[in-house]
Amino acid sequence: MYPIGRFQQPKSISLEALSSAILGIHRFPEAVAGLLTDLPEERLDSRYRPGGWTIRQLVHHLADSHMNAYMRFKLALTEETPVIKPYKENHWAALADSKLGIDVSVQLLAGIHERWCFLMQNMDESQWIRRFFHPEQKQSIALNVSALAYDWHGRHHLAHIRLAKLSK
Known part of the structure; x- marks a missing residue:
């Protein structure tokens, strides 16, 4: 389910788009915390759709996913197109x-987001085009594309949490 649509990789990435993605990533933890404020414990096990993850699982998934994203950035910045380790999210x-x-x-x-955003805010143009190789997707991914994808990822799951809060 894609309540905000699927991630669309742009043909080119402007500095403005990159700055917007970094800002979205920077604000993301506060957005998550805000959505969860005063949510009763029993509501954390609500699902955004039948068979989907619970709010609790979504929050833990976001930490898992964004820890991996941060590590992928560090690997790509310190190695030549490293092969990253995918993981079975489910x-x-x-x-x-x-x-x-x-x-x-x-x-x-x-x-994680404090460190990740500080890192991104201090990257130069040559670092943004560094890549990691994703073996499941069978493609190398530039860090500028990854930043936009993770900004989308956060908004995607915020929408799932909002839907789950509306469910009975």
């Missing part, structure tokens, strides 16, 4: 730590 979402309270993952998001 399997991760079923592990015991996805049943924890959400505060730990909200705090992780805040810390």
